[in-house]
Amino acid sequence: MDVELRHLRAFTCVARHRSFSRAAEELLITQPALSRTIAQLEGGLCVRLLDRSSRHVALTDTGAEFLVHAERVLATLDQALAAVRHRVTLRLGFSWLLPAPWAQRTVSHFEEATGASVELTRTDDPLQALRRRTVDIALVRGDIDAPRGARIVHLYDEPRIAVCSERCDLARLGHLDWTDVQYWPLVVNTVSGTTGPWSWPVDQRPAQIIDTANYDEWLETVAANRGIGIVPEAARDRTQHPALRFVPLTNAPSSPVSLVYAPDAQRTLIRRFLEAAIPG
Known part of the structure; x- marks a missing residue:
């Protein structure tokens, strides 16, 4: 008989719990399926590993000896798998x-x-x-x-928020409405930005767009007061820049x-x- 890992894991689990029902719960299989697996192992080895009764499960002498070797095999395998997974x-x-x-x-x-x-x-x-x-x-x-x-x-x-330079007039306003963004120069990260002229209908798009190629360029362009930006609210808590101010943005669609x-x-x-x- 070819003894498979499922046979060893089933046997060691039953031996540890001294219970088919608790072992089946741990292995996430049904108790009849577990019983069949143990029966296959014992039948293939032509030995009885477990004594069963309606009240308890116990190891036979042969089962106790087999358990020592089975646990050693599984422990060695687990160590080998852990070593490989660590490199994945x-x-x-x-x-x-x-x-x-x-x-x-x-x-x-x-x-x-x-x-x-x-x-x-x-x-x-x-x-x-x-x-x-x-x-x-x-x-x-x-x-x-x-x-x-x-x-x-x-x-x-994610909700959106407006960001501007500390020298920008927007910094002194309490909020900015999504439909009013069109009246401000908008700084856009064309590679990975979440907001751009494509975010509005054609007749509501900002008249002036300042393109940048990455987040750092976008950040410093806004800080230099070349225009305002629109970003997810996460940026407010994670961006530390003394020249920037964040302004609530009302009626803006969320960013996926x-x-x-x-x-x-x-x-x-x-x-x-x-x-x-x-x-x-």
């Missing part, structure tokens, strides 16, 4: 400001559950990095022009946050990452 990496691409505490919670749960690690890759264009396969999964804010065949998983929506991945890349790891990212 999932590359998460992002352009700026991973959401907190979502990112920390997700990475922690994923690494604890799999033994693999997450490599955080900052890139101006996460979708381009996904196309080039330099990341395995990308966190993207705003509307998505995903690579062909890519899968998109919506996480949640999504994960994007290629279905043929790191399937098992990505599935486990999604389980950690979207609990329940």
Whole structure:
């Protein structure tokens, strides 16, 4: 008989609990299925490993001896798997400001559950990095022009907020309405920004657009009072710049946050990452 890992894990679990019902609960299988697995093991080995009665389960002498070796085999295997998993990496691409505490919670749960690690890759264009396969999964804010065949998983929506220079007249106003953005010069991150002229109907778009190519350029252009910016509210709590001021933005549509991945890349790891990212 070919003894399989499922036989050893089933036997050691029953031996540890001295109960088929409790072992079945731990192994997430039915009690009849567990009983069949143990019967297969005993039948293939032509020995009785467990004494059963309606009230208790006990090891036979042979079962006690077999348990020592079975536990040693499983422990050695688990150590080998842990050593390999420790070297397995999932590359998460992002352009700026991973959401907190979502990112920390997700990475922690994923690494604890799999033994693999997450490599955080900052890139101006996460979708381009996904196309080039330099990341395995990308966190993207705003509307998505995903690579062909890519899968998109919506996480949640973020409120928007206006940001301007401390020298800008907007800094002295209590708020800005979404429909009034058109009257201000708008600084846009054309690569990974969440807000641009495409965010409004043609007749409501800002008349003056200042393009920048990444988050740092966008930030310093707004700080230099070349125009105002629109960002997710997460930036207010995470951006420390003495020349910037954040202004509430009313009636603005929320900005989506999504994960994007290629279905043929790191399937098992990505599935486990999604389980950690979207609990329940």
